[in-house]
Amino acid sequence: MPPDPDLNALRLELARLRAARGWTYDELAARSGLARRTLIEIEQGRTIGTLKTWHALAHALDTPLDELFGALCRGHDRPGPGGG
Numbered sequence: 001m002p003p004d005p006d007l008n009a010l011r012l013e014l015a016r017l018r019a020a021r022g023w024t025y026d027e028l029a030a031r032s033g034l035a036r037r038t039l040i041e042i043e044q045g046r047t048i049g050t051l052k053t054w055h056a057l058a059h060a061l062d063t064p065l066d067e068l069f070g071a072l073c074r075g076h077d078r079p080g081p082g083g084g
Helices: 007-020 025-032 036-043 051-061 065-073
Strands: none
Touching: 007 036, 007 051, 007 065, 025 036, 025 051, 051 065
């Protein structure tokens, strides 16, 4: 049975990437095409968002999706060769 994903680490990674660029929620919303409210709810842990949402965020942040989602494996090995 696979370990639980670290959803908290994923939302914190989003917040870290946004802050590292000095972007407000409004700035990230404009760049991603997502609603400001959606971004706040994701960062505050009230929703996880859809794959389409995370795809838009990855493009807006110019961050590979696999790097973003790598946060889900914090605290355990990633699946695949060399991961576990």
